[in-house]
Amino acid sequence: MLKKRLIFTLLYSEGHFMLSRNFRLQKVGDLQWLKSNYNFSHISFSIDELIVLDVTRGERNAEAFCEALKSLTDGCFVPIAAGGGVRTTDQARILLRSGADKVVVNTPLFENETLIEELASEFGQQCVVGSVDIKRDIDGEYQVWSDSGHQCEGGSAAQSIAEVIQQPVGEIYLNSMDRDGTGQGYDLHLLDLLPKVMPKPVILAGGVGNAIHLAEGIADHRVDAVATAHLFNFVGDGLKQARQSLIERGVDLPVWDIQLLEQHLWTNKTAQCLPA
């Protein structure tokens, strides 16, 4: 039985990590800030997966993003997905060589299906995460948006999602633009937009403010993983505590014992690597 997952999403833009609220970005701090004030190497032991997205509006500096990715992923021993502005197989390959195991795509799902096919054939379907941003219109109807929330795809959201699932993507990242950064909790109605028989894992994102919200998302049988991108709600040991409270509620997350690591790795470290 596969376990459910707790995912942390980091939003990067031009050397800084960002807070997003309804897709409006606010600068929080640079890599140094993240490492010193957020103790990233420590919280990475409280998550099951890391997603790093370059959300720069306008032209991106791919080289700088890859350097940040390398620095973040060194010492992070979980699957890592990265994306933001990937438009070619070569761009994806560079991310995969900078510490990523999977590539997150959004706009090409709607504008360049050939790229999705190329990515799947080159790296395997399991390597492609289809990210879908969803917002209610003034009539309360759900609509799918692309291009960092600038382009409305029109038609019904359920139809758009069904078309994304048909493509060779390994999993779906469902993100509520209305709840994004609000801390009000997930929009569980997004899950009603999915087909009845869902052949691919679903990551739910947008709106988490506390551990109860994570528990609400993960309790839904249609959800395989819950994500949060809020840099402040889980600052300090917030993620560690949230994970602990989920496990105490009986959520079937993988169990990581940091004490075990301390017992086994920090004692007598020098003796472990001698030639046999």
Next chain:
Amino acid sequence: MTIKSNLTVIDYGMGNIWSVLSALRYLGCNARVSSDPDVIVQSSSLLLPGVGSFRKAMIALQERGLDQAIIDAVQRKGSKILGICLGMQLMGSRGSEDGDMIGLGLIPNPVDKFTPQEIGTGKVPHIGFDLVHSSPESTLFRGLSRAADFYFVHSYRMLPEELKGNVSTCVYGSDFVAAYEQDNIYATQFHPEKSQTNGLVLLKNFLAQKYDA
């Protein structure tokens, strides 16, 4: 602090060795990366990673003369080896991904695709964290819970039938080989370098293991 080690990570152009090296560095092990058969024959400790198709990977090993170098090091010199994911599969007797292909033969069982009969409603590939049931005699799992979580991503598997040695299993519909160890031969179908604290402890156990041929 980095420690000089005699561990060689075999580079044959398949898969991401970045994360394996990152985990080894974290453990204080400064491994050598090589695609040179002479270096590999002389290493007392080998790590065979890999992501991709069995057939392509086996051809890549053969083209570089690495298949024989690995067999010589492990079977003649008694060097220890850890195969990870595709690396474990390549150590099998043969694989059927993209057409039948002979393997390194360090583990006697073949590697085939999950069948619908085995997995029932389960999806292929088998991706995510799943429980591995290890035996108390296992050295790789020393210090870990007998049922511990590890990260899997694969569509092909080895079955435990008639396999001698120490076999740890995962249940995906039915049992398959999650890890194997016998004498100087170690292998994991999962990715220890993507399995948090459990994976780091397992890698440490491999590094600490002495095998006297």
